[in-house]
Amino acid sequence: MSSQWKHTPLSAIPVEHLNPLLERQFVHGEQSMLARLLLRKGCIVPEHSHHNEQISYILEGALRFTLNGNEVVTVNAGETLVIPSNVKHSAEALVDTIDLDVFAPPRADWIGGTDAYLRK
Template sequence: MIINHASIDAHIVNETSSRKILGMGGTLMMVEVTFAKGGIGEVHSHDAHEQVSYIVKGSFEVQVGEETRILKAGDSFYAGFNVPHGVKALEDSVILDVFTPFRQDFLEASR
């Protein structure tokens, strides 16, 4: 699978965030999520997915389990099965999320 970023339509999640599925295959999925300042990825957990996230641009207040930290471009975090996690964009920001297995709900929402 080869994808040109410009050819991907963004899925509007809400008034402060949108996402693009950048690639998937086998059990992996990579998703770019763009947040406006103040945008929130509510604290949640996955019983069927592992997630690793990389801050591409900007900064976030990130909660993983009981820990909360400020992460900036170049930083990352891992959220395993059933680990509560969430983010708040402290400025206009971009995060790259990688899931295994892939998120069927994201595919359905993008149609």
């Protein structure tokens, strides 16, 4: 197992333009991933689930999450939401929002570009 560290300025991480309302940057190690998402007002992240635990931290703006199809929570700037593995969830940007997400383990679908649900 490698113990190689990485140092990367945020400005050097490519910005992926997934759709007209969603952009992201991410970096990952062997056990975790950090993603910076830019969601414009009205952006919808469709319902999905994954085996990765997710911690969302809103830097600016607000996201309204729907969990398990009917539980709704609004996460504002300075607040966090922990989403356990395999919980169905969706999100809507109530205003232009900058979100930091941490995933463990890293999202293989994002790394491999097979995350079509975000590219619509």
